[in-house]
Structure formats: C-alpha cells, structure tokens
Amino acid sequence: MSPAVCCRCKRLTAAPVPVRYIERASGPGWTLYACPDCAPHLTPGPLPAETAPPTHG
Numbered sequence: 001m002s003p004a005v006c007c008r009c010k011r012l013t014a015a016p017v018p019v020r021y022i023e024r025a026s027g028p029g030w031t032l033y034a035c036p037d038c039a040p041h042l043t044p045g046p047l048p049a050e051t052a053p054p055t056h057g
C-alpha cells in the first residue's frame with residue numbers, strides 16, 4: 001500500500017483506507033482514500049448513490 005492523500009483532511013497518509021470508487025464514463029475510475037482517522041467518518045463502500053438516512057445528529 002503506497003501513501004495517498006486523504007479525501008477528507010487532504011493530508012498524506014501512509015495507511016490509506018479506500019472509501020469510495022469514482023467511476024468515469026470515459027477512462028478508468030479512481031479510488032478515493034481516507035486516513036485511518038477520517039475513514040470512520042466517511043461512508044464505506046463504493047455506493048453509486050446514497051440516500052440520506054435519518055441520523056442521530
């Protein structure tokens with residue numbers, strides 16, 4: 001696993017966690033990574049579209 005920039009805090013992390021896969025109509029997609037600190041705050045899984053469920057605030 002090579003370092004990647006966290007998509008949430010924009011910091012370089014040596015242990016990136018894949019949180020989302022971005023698909024493009026033309027060309028290959030890419031994966032968004034988050035640092036271990038931000039990963040729990042992001043929705044896991046390559047969901048194409050996610051509804052907004054009621055949260056606890």
Ligand SMILES: [Zn+2]
Pocket residue numbers: 006007008009010011034035036037038039
């Ligand atoms: Zn982060």
